[in-house]
Amino acid sequence: MIIDKSWITLENRNSPDFINGLRNFIEIAKNHVDGRGKAYCPCRRCYNGCRQDLSIIYAHIHDHGFLLSYKTWNYHGEKYHNADDIEALFAPKTRATTTNDEMFNIIDDVMAEMNTNEESVDEDVANLDPEFDALFKELNTELYPGCSWMSSLNFLAKLMHIKVINKWTDSSFDQLLDFLRASFPKENRIPSSHYEAKKKLRKIGLGYQFIHVCINDCALFWKENKDMHNCPICNESRWVDRQTKGKKVPKKVLRYFPLTSRLRRRERDRVMEEMSRKMEEMRRLWERQHRHDP
Template structure:
């Protein structure tokens, strides 16, 4: 669709400008749905107010449309439809629907061995090499490796909200269907273990039941809380079986950040805030705020590298058992990469859960005890930067 009238035509009473307004209204009427109102993107309403179509047309003439509103997100247009100026971008847009798994596999391999080929491989690298060598899901299969199968079926499970029980039932069907010699896991536990072998799992950190301290680092070998003296474990029966009273789930941050640059498409989007963001005085993204600009002034060396990751943090509690009378709650700590465009950085698929805090009630001020692993990791990344393979630039 021709959008040149947004910028080139200053006379809002001209026939060409009015034709452009009519084209926008018709586009919104078709793509938004059957409602009688839409968000008004004029310079006064800036997509905050809902107005009838006739009023939107009037506002376009009186106030003009926001120049920076180039992708009509609120009116049915998707960012993928907006092609870049370069030939490479156009070529990539034709292949948006292709299967990127083989490319991701190659990029992950480059990332794994980029530092030094002679360095002794750690546990994650050995597991990845093993999975890469298992090319066939069953004798004669040319399309699926075990890793590809695990990634795709888990993706389908998440997208369609399958229960663990239903997922295991589907796995059993595959096991009965495929010929002997297949590699289909028997349970969801075994399927998830494949991803943990790639460094995408989580660790357990024991915590005091009163939230006084974590049993990690200097407290790792303690049996009692160093603050309140409460026992770290509770004992089951008379057999001497002990289990932690409270456990914090700690998800590895570094491999998740590195994987933001494994996909060529995502790696390109991670530079959006510098390459494609429009600065016109309107705050739409954290990069438009004065805090972001002041941070860049105080840390020019960090700001100079466009691919350094900027993170936002949020936490809130939820009842994992739904609207039942049980008052138990869990508190995930979520990180969001603010390098991404405004239509992606707050999208669920890019949320990274770093901590999962189990509690009967809200942690309140005691949440700082559980945030210590995150603070330590961020300090470590700030002082000792991690080098990774950037797929879009190779």
């Protein structure tokens, strides 16, 4: 059901549209009260920081206005657009191999990328990059003793995914990791910091590259433009403070996630599937031709 929220921006809080919208909101809030019949108040004074009686919520919103930054009414039953994805990330699995499959695919992508960039590839498994050897080992390492449904590497990738889609700060993520490490058994494999987590994920291609961008989106300070201090199109400065003696801060940054290896893998799988289909057709044709041979 689509909820009409257009009324919350109306300046005239005595208008019929605002009053009708407010009444509809109160009807929604009735389904999300606590044991005392109180719900969170999203007025511009309470800021969803406390629960109030519905009559007080009505009066507060009418008098102070509705909190404009409250886009998703999660305190009143509405789910974030990615809520199902987050729930699916931590849905229990019956077998550890089920959660490991996706991570094996990721590592396979990275190794395919490395092999493509080499002139020759050694087929000897013993000569693989020791970091990848450690990652493959960690894929089969329990998050903590007795946790058979999720590996430590799989847990880390999903936790980082949640951080990104919810825009957590690095410091808040560090605090969460500290809490998890203290809450889980002492033999857990949870990283100690956001820096450590990023360092580990970069090894399997889950990192990203920072590229400075013109504040007006004219050009990227990349490749032939990487050493420029001003945009080649509008001549706008690249830096917040060009005269600073310390490390310069860019006005705008793009986070680039390389897709080459994954696209190459998809194309490879498509070609292999097509070859397999043609081989099957040839086999069936041969069988039909020789079915009645003596």
